[in-house]
Amino acid sequence: MADKDVIVVGGGISGTTAAVEAAEAGLEAVIVEKNPYLGGRVSQLFRYFPKLCPPYCGLEINFRRIRNNPKVSYHTQAVVESVSGAAGDFKVSIRKNPRYVNEKCTSCGECVKVCPVERDNEYNFGLDKTRAIYLPHELAFPMRYVIDMSVCKGSACAECVKVCKYGAIDLEMQPETVEVSAGNVVYATGWNPYDASKIENLNADTIPNVVTNMVMERMAAPNGPTKGAIVRPSDGKEVKKIAFAQCAGSRDRNNLEYCSAVCCMASLKQATYIREKYPEDAEATIFYIDLRAPGKYEDFLRKLQEDEKVTMRKGKVAKIEEDSATGDVIVTLEDVFGSGKVEERFDMVVLATGMEPAAVSDKPASAVLEKNGFIDAGASADGIHAAGVARRPSDVAESVQGATGAALKCMQTVREVSNV
Amino acid sequence: MAEDTVDNSQADAADESAEAATEESAEATEAAAVATEGTEEGAAAGGVEGEAAEGGEEGAGEEAGEAVAAAPAAVEAEPLRPDISFVRDIVNSGGSDLKKCYQCATCSVVCNVTPDDHPFPRKEMQYAQWGLKDKLMGSPDIWLCHQCSDCIAQCPRDAKPGTVMQAIAKMTISNYSVAGIAKAAGNLGGTLLLAIIPTIIIIIALAAQGSFGEIPRGHDGEIVYSEFMATSKAIDPMFSFFFLFSGLLFFLGARKYWRDMVRNHEASGGAKPGSFLSNIGPTLSEFLTHKRFRECDETEDRANAHLLVFYSFVGLFLTTAWAVVYFYIVGWHSPFPFTNPIKWLGNISAAAGIIGITMVLIYRFNHAERVGIGSYFDWSLIITIYIIMVTGIGAEVLRVADVAALAYPVYAIHLISVLFLFMYMPFSKMAHMVYRMVALVFARATGRDTGVA
Numbered sequence: 090m091a092d093k094d095v096i097v098v099g100g101g102i103s104g105t106t107a108a109v110e111a112a113e114a115g116l117e118a119v120i121v122e123k124n125p126y127l128g129g130r131v132s133q134l135f136r137y138f139p140k141l142c143p144p145y146c147g148l149e150i151n152f153r154r155i156r157n158n159p160k161v162s163y164h165t166q167a168v169v170e171s172v173s174g175a176a177g178d179f180k181v182s183i184r185k186n187p188r189y190v191n192e193k194c195t196s197c198g199e200c201v202k203v204c205p206v207e208r209d210n211e212y213n214f215g216l217d218k219t220r221a222i223y224l225p226h227e228l229a230f231p232m233r234y235v236i237d238m239s240v241c242k243g244s245a246c247a248e249c250v251k252v253c254k255y256g257a258i259d260l261e262m263q264p265e266t267v268e269v270s271a272g273n274v275v276y277a278t279g280w281n282p283y284d285a286s287k288i289e290n291l292n293a294d295t296i297p298n299v300v301t302n303m304v305m306e307r308m309a310a311p312n313g314p315t316k317g318a319i320v321r322p323s324d325g326k327e328v329k330k331i332a333f334a335q336c337a338g339s340r341d342r343n344n345l346e347y348c349s350a351v352c353c354m355a356s357l358k359q360a361t362y363i364r365e366k367y368p369e370d371a372e373a374t375i376f377y378i379d380l381r382a383p384g385k386y387e388d389f390l391r392k393l394q395e396d397e398k399v400t401m402r403k404g405k406v407a408k409i410e411e412d413s414a415t416g417d418v419i420v421t422l423e424d425v426f427g428s429g430k431v432e433e434r435f436d437m438v439v440l441a442t443g444m445e446p447a448a449v450s451d452k453p454a455s456a457v458l459e460k461n462g463f464i465d466a467g468a469s470a471d472g473i474h475a476a477g478v479a480r481r482p483s484d485v486a487e488s489v490q491g492a493t494g495a496a497l498k499c500m501q502t503v504r505e506v507s508n509v
Numbered sequence: 510m511a512e513d514t515v516d517n518s519q520a521d522a523a524d525e526s527a528e529a530a531t532e533e534s535a536e537a538t539e540a541a542a543v544a545t546e547g548t549e550e551g552a553a554a555g556g557v558e559g560e561a562a563e564g565g566e567e568g569a570g571e572e573a574g575e576a577v578a579a580a581p582a583a584v585e586a587e588p589l590r591p592d593i594s595f596v597r598d599i600v601n602s603g604g605s606d607l608k609k610c611y612q613c614a615t616c617s618v619v620c621n622v623t624p625d626d627h628p629f630p631r632k633e634m635q636y637a638q639w640g641l642k643d644k645l646m647g648s649p650d651i652w653l654c655h656q657c658s659d660c661i662a663q664c665p666r667d668a669k670p671g672t673v674m675q676a677i678a679k680m681t682i683s684n685y686s687v688a689g690i691a692k693a694a695g696n697l698g699g700t701l702l703l704a705i706i707p708t709i710i711i712i713i714a715l716a717a718q719g720s721f722g723e724i725p726r727g728h729d730g731e732i733v734y735s736e737f738m739a740t741s742k743a744i745d746p747m748f749s750f751f752f753l754f755s756g757l758l759f760f761l762g763a764r765k766y767w768r769d770m771v772r773n774h775e776a777s778g779g780a781k782p783g784s785f786l787s788n789i790g791p792t793l794s795e796f797l798t799h800k801r802f803r804e805c806d807e808t809e810d811r812a813n814a815h816l817l818v819f820y821s822f823v824g825l826f827l828t829t830a831w832a833v834v835y836f837y838i839v840g841w842h843s844p845f846p847f848t849n850p851i852k853w854l855g856n857i858s859a860a861a862g863i864i865g866i867t868m869v870l871i872y873r874f875n876h877a878e879r880v881g882i883g884s885y886f887d888w889s890l891i892i893t894i895y896i897i898m899v900t901g902i903g904a905e906v907l908r909v910a911d912v913a914a915l916a917y918p919v920y921a922i923h924l925i926s927v928l929f930l931f932m933y934m935p936f937s938k939m940a941h942m943v944y945r946m947v948a949l950v951f952a953r954a955t956g957r958d959t960g961v962a
Contacts, residue, residue, distance in 0.1 A: 289663070290663050342666065344665075378611060379611075407663065421618050430623075430626075
């Protein structure tokens, strides 16, 4: 009998869902998350579409289910190093990296006040800094500080250790590797935003007021680097005229070959952010090849079409330049339903960059990847499953449904194995 | 979609001319096609089958409905005439990736030589997918394209718009010359068949002069090519005849092309264009510097390579004219001594030619990974020019080195290859010099493109 029925690799919305759904059906599940917090990409979003509620609605529910269910456990800062064996009895080797902060932490924040070292905050895509000891984000689960040992001065400094009243900081923590056996492995490894600097014709990395859609989420979020103000990175000016460049790197054989499935809806959603911030005079223009608002999402699209300050123009943004005097961004496209090349000036341009499966860089040990790096569970061994964007580009709702499906698959495997 | 002119077009169509209405309905149907393409894309992406297909189909139905709705306004206008065999021809002429295009218009934006108003090549991709031959044949834009290949490098779908443009250009050549010969010139088997004719002509001419007997020699025993192939009795009449005949075909083709462009231009409401002659000056002066070529990003280096070949041809043409003056007016016969300026011009031109065409070759290989190696049409001209340059220089070197056994055969191949070039100019890529010039002059005459800065 294996230690666990299910090992879920990745603790985002898909992974946590797969784990709690399996656990609530009676299976023993464990989540292995590489970040120091659960929640993944969804935690970085300001709002979900189409209801425009904050993602923590959904995440909090999953976290509560995890807290209340003894059949589900999790490791943060942990990665799966190898998987061997077969369905029913996989041997999984998990490397747990040290957090340097133990469960005694109360998140009082005294340590941060004395920490002398700064680091780029990758959670906010480098838009701000944290100290070497930091809380991953305001709503982090688990609510516990963590030390980035790549910048921390260690025991030579230890200022944080001195001020921590709870004895929660241990700079000598070591990584450990544990072996767990499990009936199933669910890969819910998620995605990374596509690196916009790879898009040859857009100069995204050289123009400060060209940002990606994920940066836009962080800017709009009240717990983000600008505390929710949508302002230009170059000069902090309020963004009143914004452009969304769709398919920035998606559906493009030079970049991501596939449609990332959520960017149209994400841009429509983000257009509401700015319209809400400055209802009087903010203007948003969405430049698209095809607008994809499938199923019920079409209602969301129609609502935005009724807003006369939101313009949708068919024609891909294929050139972006900066007016260095003003910091404005000038985009060029051919207006396909118009009559020619158009140059238009904006305060800021949001690139609707797509989702690249994390498996491209993580290289999961036992899953079969299709050519774009998504996990092909059907082609993988029995007992290997995939959920969320690890499986295919999908939005939150679909990821959650897929994760439930993966939990069902795990139950089937457990049953088959016990019948043998 | 708030901004879709599909909606606006219905209101506008009533006010505008019937022709304009055709345009609008084309746009609406275009939208439908795009939506359908989107469906395929979604399925191909593997990530969003269900959703994209749903959205796509719905979009398609909607847009198509509007296309139908717009149709009554277009009744009096020319209906669109899709020509399926035309599409097939484009696909077979190198445009095999045509149907991958999903009309994002990246190509039109990254193109540095297109006018901003109704830019190419996005619309040409659409016309080509639909087989709208008339729109493409009588269009200056096909030849305003200089094969920079920026569009090919940046195309997200690898639809190779530049290659499609060239396939259409090739069909323009065919359309305005003799289709059968042009078709033959478009593949290796046909080219070899065509090459038999100049070969036979040269062989007959040599046989008639008895040049296959003992090795011909000049008065002092040196190699003299006019003893092998007589200048006034053989070369000049033959080459002049075929050169002028090709010139006549060019004139007829160019005139028809010009008239088709005028007709399309006026049919879409354009003002009467200026005359050819009053607009050719600035166009020619643009050729002299190859300014337009230098607008290319991806293949910027082509400008100098092409410039060398261009001036080589100009120089060799002048050399020939000069030799005619020496022969018929002054009474001097070749070979001329190396101290004579005619030799300087001829040899410098030949050197420019061989260097230029070698650069063309090298650049093509260098660029192949990003923009492709080019079509058969390109290569047959490059190889023809190569053979002409190598045999021309080779004949001179062998003559001076006095290697008669090789010199005369090499000279014969040189004559055959030059005759081949002359005879088939109107059918080969060589015709680009005429059609591109006519297109550029037309674009200037209509104000569509008044030159590069």
